[in-house]
Amino acid sequence: MALIRMLLIIFAVVLAGSVQGQAASELEKxxxxxxxxxxxxxxLGDLVEVLSEQTGYRVRIPEEWGSLSVEGRYLNVPLDSFFRRVVRYESISITIDEINKDIFVQSYQHQARTGYASTDAENETNEREFFDPMTGIAKQDLKEMQAEQLDELERLREDPEEIDLETGVRQRELRLLQKSQLEAIAEAKYDPRAVDPATGVPNGELQVVISDQLSELEEQRNDPDAIDVQTGVRLEDLHRLQREQLADLARQRKDPDSIDPETGVRRGQLEALRQQQLAQMKL
Structure with a gap:
């Protein structure tokens, strides 16, 4: 009896290893x-024929997927990865029928039960573990897609003949345009006839206005009867008030019975506490 049990265990282990190896080889197909x-x-429906020509199989998809929009560059991307990028928030099942040369792509949750002889290469995944919650794309595929996009953007930046996606202008022409704009801005800063874009005033007139304002401010600082624009108080009175406040603060710091505004504790008590802490640190 023990021998039979042992043989059954060995058979189960061998069978499991065979199934796993077969699944791995099927995924590679x-x-x-x-x-x-x-x-x-x-x-997506318009691309099925193109996908069929490239794969050598008749690619079949659910009818409701036909109106899904596809955009971007896909360079040597596995078919299951491509569909996971296009059909988001669903687990994709790829079933390959080697006899009839068909590839059935379905939502795994609604996978149809078929009776044909086939080799299954199904990508069963745990969505919470493998799928990005924001995009519905498998995390590994999302990482690869982002890397491809970054490489493509870098290539586009370096190729002067490529079209800038935002402006629709060639990179070479865009750089020339940007260079000429920067030169024009630099020249405009020193041209008194150029109009300042922020104020709509010619630079020459604007410089005169700024110079007059600075001169007026300097005169006000030296005029004791001038009014401070922020407080509405005469500058002489404001300066006297500031001197009184500084003198009062200096007296409070020296008065052990005054209240520290930050702690609400008498300054004498704070000083005693500080001395006590210093004494403890020396021990």
């Missing part, structure tokens, strides 16, 4: 595709 859809979008 999923073909890759390349698409270049930049500056516009295409419906």
């Amino acid at each position: 999923i073909p890759s595709i390349s698409l270049d859809i930049v500056g516009h979008t295409r419906n």
